[in-house]
Amino acid sequence: MILGIETSCDETSVALLDHDGSVRVNLIASQVERHRPFGGVVPEIASREHLQHLFPLVGRALADVHASWSDVDRIAVTAGPGLIGALLVGVAGAQGLSYALGIPLVAVNHLEGHLYSPYLQREGPAIALPDRFLSMVVSGGHSQIYDVTGSGAVMLNRTRDDAIGETFDKVAKFIGLPYPGGPQIEKHASGGTIDRRRFPLPVPQFKDGSLDFSYSGIKAGAIRIARELGVRAGGDSKLLGDFCATFQDALFAQLFDRLDAIWAALRVPASTHSGAGAPDGRPADMPSEVAIAGGVAANGTLREKVLAWGRERGVTVRLPEKRYCTDNAAMIAFAALQRTAEASDPLRVSARSRIA
Ligand code: KG4
Ligand code: ZN
Numbered sequence: 001m002i003l004g005i006e007t008s009c010d011e012t013s014v015a016l017l018d019h020d021g022s023v024r025v026n027l028i029a030s031q032v033e034r035h036r037p038f039g040g041v042v043p044e045i046a047s048r049e050h051l052q053h054l055f056p057l058v059g060r061a062l063a064d065v066h067a068s069w070s071d072v073d074r075i076a077v078t079a080g081p082g083l084i085g086a087l088l089v090g091v092a093g094a095q096g097l098s099y100a101l102g103i104p105l106v107a108v109n110h111l112e113g114h115l116y117s118p119y120l121q122r123e124g125p126a127i128a129l130p131d132r133f134l135s136m137v138v139s140g141g142h143s144q145i146y147d148v149t150g151s152g153a154v155m156l157n158r159t160r161d162d163a164i165g166e167t168f169d170k171v172a173k174f175i176g177l178p179y180p181g182g183p184q185i186e187k188h189a190s191g192g193t194i195d196r197r198r199f200p201l202p203v204p205q206f207k208d209g210s211l212d213f214s215y216s217g218i219k220a221g222a223i224r225i226a227r228e229l230g231v232r233a234g235g236d237s238k239l240l241g242d243f244c245a246t247f248q249d250a251l252f253a254q255l256f257d258r259l260d261a262i263w264a265a266l267r268v269p270a271s272t273h274s275g276a277g278a279p280d281g282r283p284a285d286m287p288s289e290v291a292i293a294g295g296v297a298a299n300g301t302l303r304e305k306v307l308a309w310g311r312e313r314g315v316t317v318r319l320p321e322k323r324y325c326t327d328n329a330a331m332i333a334f335a336a337l338q339r340t341a342e343a344s345d346p347l348r349v350s351a352r353s354r355i356a
Contacts (some may be wrong), residue, residue, distance in 0.1 A: 001067060004072040004333025005054070007090030007258075008082025008110045009140070010041045012053040012143035015329035016076050021119070021126025021337060024065045026323065026330040028055040032180065039173050047085035051093070061194070069101050079107035080352035081141070087351035098346035099273030100201075105346040106336040110327075111137055115146050115153055116338060117331035118318035126334060127318070130226045134266075134286045136259060138302075139294030140165035140180070143213045143255075145262055147287065156262055161216035164251055165296050171247060174234035176301070186299050189248045190211045192241030199225050199243055201250035203257050211258050222247050252302055256309060259290070263313070291318040298325035 001024065004015040015026040031049045035041050043233035057273050062068065077094035080087055091107075098105035115135035119127045135146045135153070143165075165182055172181020177188070201221050204214045222243075225231070230242045257334070266287055303319050310317030325330055 001065075001070050002076055002333045003058070003061070003072050004329035004331075004336070005058075005077040005090045005094050005327040005328055006055065006110075006113070006332045007050040007093075008078045009047050009086060009327055010049075011327045012050045012057060013327060013329035013332075014054070016065055016067065016080045016334050017330060017333045017337070018060050018125075019110040019337060021051065021334055023120060023330045024067075024339060025061045026328055027057050027061050028062075028328055029057060036179050039179050040169070041083070041301065043085050046083055047089055048090075049178075050086055050089035054089060057126050058093075058097070059074075069103070072101075072103055074106060074336065075103050075214045076106045076108050078110045078332050078351070079349060080110065080111065081354050082110055084351060084353040087353065091349060091351040095346045095349060105344055105349055106339060107320065107344055107349045108332045108335045110332070111142060111144070111146075112153060112325075112338075113331035114139060114142075114293040115148060115291070116335050117293045117324045117328075118287045118297075118320040120320065120325075120330055120334055122321050122326050128226055130288045130316075131340070132228040132285060133291055133318075134190050134259075134262065134287045135291040135293060136255065137294045138164050138255065138292065138296035139146055140182075142294065143215070145258065147266070157211045157213060157258060159213040159215060161214055162219055164215055164255070165188040165215070165294070167215040167219045167222075167251060168248075168296070170219055171226070174223050175226050175231050175243075180295075182296060182299065185244045188241050188244035189301065190241075192243070192245030194246050195242050195245060196250075198229075198252075199246040201225075201247060203250070203254045204238070211261050213258060214252060215254070216246075218250055218254070222250075247355070248299075248301065252305060255302075256305070259309070263287075263315075289316040289318055291320075293325070295326045298322050 006013040010031040012029040016024045052156050075094050075098050077090050092312045114137045132149045141163050143163045145156045146153040168182040172184050177184040
């Protein structure tokens, strides 16, 4: 089995996976309650909580599946990006285990974890990865689309400013909703009506035609509108619902604007393509599936919209189980299983808050 460790933000997580991607156990100690009074993650508190929870969780994971260290042949740990103090707890812990027990260590990029997560199943082996797929990671810290093949993931676009989850959280905080804001906005949006004229939040376009995301304009616009119209948690509930529905829709509209453009750009017509065609007439080397991952992929409205997007185009869409949307160690171990590269020397692995 492979042991996964994730401590990049505010969840301490430990998982054990078989080499076919079956998740034997995936434990998560969430710190959300500890950070809630502050309206966001406090890095100092996160590090301390990870220190407290990491080793007890490792022990529990092994005990839960009646395994011992002799059953573990690899350790995977998130090395970044994330909060540096939080990452260091996981990395130092994993290094210690690897060095002391002689088990090879694999350093994993947190985003790599997210982007493969839609292929993990609730039970049994992971879904076989297609030769090529697009993976859109939408979380608190990231909004980017990857082109994933057997040789790795290439980032096709990214946010130039705020991430989509961060935008949910900041606007939610401004109108007085508790942290994390994404699920709160979703809850209030479900009773609301989309009204673009009352809440004008257009999809931003770059003059240079770039397909990058940008959420700072929507964030500023939403905060200004909320202030002007007096949108408040605990205030006029119809106004709050309509605002949340329109704001959420504007955030998602941008995702589909970029996804559409990227998908269209990659759809090379079979007639102009030199390679052999797939049975359905598409070139064999085109991406065949679209996956959505990250905390925001837990949003029910987004999930429905992505499924509809796929149905309209005849594209297979992969959505992670909700438990694998937010940060978890199963996805970190699974990403390590995709690596053909040799495991690293444990003492050379270092935590990095940013990874290019
Ligand atoms: O992936 P994640 O756990 O952490 C990062 O790596 O960033 O994502 C957390 C983010 C938060 O911004 C949270 O508000 C958002 O995911 N989120 C949601 C929902 N559930 C979590 N956003 C919208 N709707 C949801 N249901
Ligand atoms: Zn994450």
